[in-house]
Amino acid sequence: MNVLFVASECAPFVKTGGLADVIGALPKALAARGISSRVMLPLYPALTKVAEAGEDVASWDDLMGGPAQLLAAQVEGFDLLLLDAPHLFARDGNIYLGTDGKDWPDNAFRFAALSRAAADVAANGIGTWSADIVHAHDWQAGLVPAYLHQMDQPTPPVALTIHNIAFQGLFSQDLMAPLGLDASLYSQEGLEYWGNISFLKAGITYAQKVTTVSPTYAREIMEPEFGMGLEGLLSARQADVSGILNGIDLDVWDPENDEDLVAPYSVRRLKAKAKNRDAVLARFGLDPTDAAPLFCVVSRLTTQKGIDVLIDALPTLVACGARLAVLGSGDRELEARIVAAAHEYSGKVGVIIGYDEPLSHLMQGGSDAILIPSRFEPCGLTQLYGLRYGTLPVVARTGGLADTVIDANEAALTANCATGVQFAPVTPAAFAQAIHRTCDLFARPKDWAAAMRRAMRHPVGWDASSAAYETIYRSMLDA
Ligand code: ADP
Numbered sequence: 001m002n003v004l005f006v007a008s009e010c011a012p013f014v015k016t017g018g019l020a021d022v023i024g025a026l027p028k029a030l031a032a033r034g035i036s037s038r039v040m041l042p043l044y045p046a047l048t049k050v051a052e053a054g055e056d057v058a059s060w061d062d063l064m065g066g067p068a069q070l071l072a073a074q075v076e077g078f079d080l081l082l083l084d085a086p087h088l089f090a091r092d093g094n095i096y097l098g099t100d101g102k103d104w105p106d107n108a109f110r111f112a113a114l115s116r117a118a119a120d121v122a123a124n125g126i127g128t129w130s131a132d133i134v135h136a137h138d139w140q141a142g143l144v145p146a147y148l149h150q151m152d153q154p155t156p157p158v159a160l161t162i163h164n165i166a167f168q169g170l171f172s173q174d175l176m177a178p179l180g181l182d183a184s185l186y187s188q189e190g191l192e193y194w195g196n197i198s199f200l201k202a203g204i205t206y207a208q209k210v211t212t213v214s215p216t217y218a219r220e221i222m223e224p225e226f227g228m229g230l231e232g233l234l235s236a237r238q239a240d241v242s243g244i245l246n247g248i249d250l251d252v253w254d255p256e257n258d259e260d261l262v263a264p265y266s267v268r269r270l271k272a273k274a275k276n277r278d279a280v281l282a283r284f285g286l287d288p289t290d291a292a293p294l295f296c297v298v299s300r301l302t303t304q305k306g307i308d309v310l311i312d313a314l315p316t317l318v319a320c321g322a323r324l325a326v327l328g329s330g331d332r333e334l335e336a337r338i339v340a341a342a343h344e345y346s347g348k349v350g351v352i353i354g355y356d357e358p359l360s361h362l363m364q365g366g367s368d369a370i371l372i373p374s375r376f377e378p379c380g381l382t383q384l385y386g387l388r389y390g391t392l393p394v395v396a397r398t399g400g401l402a403d404t405v406i407d408a409n410e411a412a413l414t415a416n417c418a419t420g421v422q423f424a425p426v427t428p429a430a431f432a433q434a435i436h437r438t439c440d441l442f443a444r445p446k447d448w449a450a451a452m453r454r455a456m457r458h459p460v461g462w463d464a465s466s467a468a469y470e471t472i473y474r475s476m477l478d479a
Contacts, residue, residue, distance in 0.1 A: 001473060003030065004081075004131035004156075005039040006118040008111065008140035011252075012076070014046045014095060015357075017300065018246065018381045019138060019163045022213070025249040026469065028077060029462030033470055036079070038129075040118050042089040042110070043071065043082040050075050051082050057126045063117060064088060064109040064179070070117060072126070081126075083117050101332075108171040111140040111199065112179045119147035123155045133473045134158040139169030142203030143179070146191055149206045150182045157476040159469075160207035162200070164378050165221050165228050166304065169199030193229070204233055208476050210241045211469075213379035214400030218243025226376055244469060245403060246379040247462030248388065253364075255389050255456075260361035265390075267456045270449065273390065276366030283359070284325040284350025292321035293442045295435075296367035296391070298360045298382050301330035301338065301353075306373030306396060311337050312428035313373075313435060318348045320439040325367065326351045327359055364389040368448075369438055375426050377401045383420070384460040390452035393420040394438050396431075404460075408441055408451060419455040 009015055011024030027037035043051050054071030061067055066087030073080045083089070088110040098104050118141065122134045134156055136144040145158040173196060176186050186192050191202035204210055212218045220226035222235045234241055251257075255273075256266045263275035280296070281288050295317065299305045311334075317324055326338055326349070335353050342351040352359065364370070370386040372395045379400030383393035387404070395401035401422070408418035421441070423434035442448050 001035045001132050001477070002130065003027075003035060003037040003133045003135050003473065004118065004122055005037050005135050005137070006114065006141040006144055007039065007041060007137040008095065008114065010039055010041055010078070010080075013050060014041070014044055016095065018379065021248065021381055022163065022246050023137065025247065025462060026466065028249070029247065029466035030469065033466055035470060035473070037135075038072075038079045038081050038131075040081040040083065040114070040121065042095075042114055043084040044089050044095055045092060047082055050080065051084065054082060057081070058117075058121065060117065060120075064113040068113065068117065070121070070126075081121065083114055085113055088113055108169075108175050108179060108197075111169065112143055115141055115143035115199075116147055116180060118144050119151070119155075122148060123151055123153060131156050133476060136160045136203060136207065138163050139167055139198075139200040139203065142169055142199035142201070143181070144203070145206035145208075146181065146185060146202040150185065157208040157479070158206070159209040159211060159472060159476065160203040162204075162210065162212040162221070162378070165200070165212075165226070165230060166376075168193070168201070168228065168230070170196045171199070173197055201230060201233065204230065204237065208240065208479065209472055210234070210237060211472065212241070212243050213246050214403045215243035215245070216402045217376075217378045217399040220376070220399060242468075242472065244465050244472075245400060246381060246384070247465050248381060248384045248460050250388070250461045253361075253385050253388050255365055258361055258365060260358040261365040262362070265365075267390075267453050270390065270452060273365065276362060277368070278366070280325055280363055280366035281323070283362070284352065285347065286323045286325065286350050287347040289321070292323070292439055293368035294366070295322055295324045295369050295371050295394070296363045297324065297326045297328060297371050298363055299328045299372070301328040301334045303331070303334075304375055306375055306426050306431075307331070307334045307338065309373045309426055309428050309431050310371060311341055313431045314341050314345060314349060316432035317435050318345050320435060322348075322435070322439060324349045324371070325363055327354070327356060327363060329353050329355055364391050367391045368442060369394050369420075371435075372396065372401060373426055373431050374398060374401065380404070387419060387455040387458045388460050390456045392438070392448075392451055392455055394434050395420060395422055396426045397422045397424040398426075408437070413447060413451075416450065417454065418451050419458055420451070
């Protein structure tokens, strides 16, 4: 079976969040099941080197305002298809945002181009290769099934995965014709959303199957609180919607073989984790005392991630004797507030604003627990890294966080199944209580070590989830 992945990011080449990790890992997991994938991405400057070895396999004279070609490149086990459209993608900076921090003004054209090119490849193949299934990801690839829908020829079925329903790709209806979309698609039953074009709605409407990245989030997005306006459509398509947990790449995230750690460790050699802890404390300028846990946060700094709630809970954390290392970037106001808190609680709270993949590994390796107070979390990856590294996740009970962490209540501790701490609702008071509970558990070294070992043994790879995707792909082929 051949699958065409269509996405806007893919680790390790270009990453702003969890989407990239999934695109970087799922094709490999599918390959182990005998399913071959090609991953189609825009050719951003970060991929120029990768593209050098590329072979020209398709071209367009005018793709959303300029010439484009498709380069096939095999790199690091990936079979990449890179859309070289310099008028859309050859620009420095963030892949979605200009230097002013705002979306690139032509994002509609940029990602419509990705979708249009992917639809052409899906419909016509490349040389002797053709896709049996198209797997489109998030709003950036949402138009793929819409373009296929308006073609007058047989086309492969599309699965759309929603990684975060908060990002929908909404653009002016005036763009229908410029984007090459049939006017007939502009209706409530199509891709119209309150007077705009919604790329994500297009994907949900025209894809044969819709998946999202955890069972709980699949249920949540059918409710007004989490559905961001698309709950009605998703409920109507309930029979075709499913939730499949993300896994993580067990080779990239492996405490026994992680070059970013100061000292490797494993379930059998937990003690070595302490050296990584020392390194994190030093890097963040934190007091090297040992009585209470070292917490970490590795996250976009946004209200979705509950960073405001984290800041409000800091007095409790510090009063418990705990320390906190924060790595992240995002909302400017939250960045400023967390930096101010680090000054106020000098030696107890340390903050590095920025994006630093190696440091994120060291923090997972060296912290005792990772805090994730998200207001919503489709799947979440950092709690999965936390489990794998024995860094107990302290999480809001929502989405994939609820599905992957087992709360350390007394019953779960007695039954030997706890792997972290959950709390709800996402308020400073409930979060503060979770921090207290975590500190109490940390003060019971045997129970803490047992929870660490269980966390590290908890399956967080792709085995079960890649099998679930295969089942969906096969059901689409049989339909
Ligand atoms: P989201 O995709 O909503 O941002 P996820 O938890 O699904 O959240 O994935 C976030 C990914 O980005 C994880 O791999 C996490 O380690 C990484 N990450 C987030 N912020 C940073 C940062 N500042 N530096 C390094 N890695 C980061």
